[in-house]
Amino acid sequence: MATKAYEIWDAAGRHWEPARPISELEAWCEANGFTVLGTIGNDEHLWAATPEDHTPFSATAWPVPLPGYIVCAIDIADERELGAAILRDARAGLLPWLKYCNVGQKHYHCRDGFRSWTYNSDTHNHLSIRTDYIDASIGAFNPLGDSDMFEDEDRTLLRSIAGRTLAVAQGTERTAWSGMPFGQQEPIWVVTALKQLQAAAAADATRDAGVLAAVTALADAGGVDAAPIVAAIKAEGDRTRALVTEQHQEEMAALKREWDAEVAGLRAELAARPAAAA
């Protein structure tokens, strides 16, 4: 039997709209070739004794009441292991708008950072969003995307920077640059590079061993004006390892975002550098 909420909505003309994250997820699925199975539910959903997020009058809206007839759920087919990728991003704190998701017949909730699960019969991916994110954008949502490829590219770039910086510090590349003593040649470039190395160290304690080794060697080479930065890099590395140990996923995600921004800045700076110094 339908609820009073259903009857009022039905009598009012059955208007509804998707929450912004839901419409953006739909657009993302279309752009990336994923099958959307539905947003507003069928009569079974709409007439349920406890209407949930596939209805515009969900009784389980959370954490604030719905501000209108807004649908806060979407079902997406589990193609190309999308569900696992979404869960990974959710656990990394990258999907702050996500209330809960059903992936692989398991229900995960934001309350415990999507850690524990209970059984759910959904064999597709179900995403429900938080009502305090109804007007928010999902931003750079890209769970499957090319993140791994970019990371490899960024890592290669950073290794190259570390190697070149080290070579300059060791005096083997002085003529290739301006011939001036280290610390006086393109200081902004060097400092920027070191900041990127710091960001790399902060981003992921497991992938930066080569970079940190290069930075350490740079410090050991001596005569480096950037020594305080190197010290900061080491401190950042220690802090990162502590964060990893404590599983502070949200802080790690924030660090990763900082790292992504730093690399974007570095790329822009690299693109702007004269060819001779590249």
Ligand SMILES: [Zn+2]
């Ligand atoms: Zn669903």
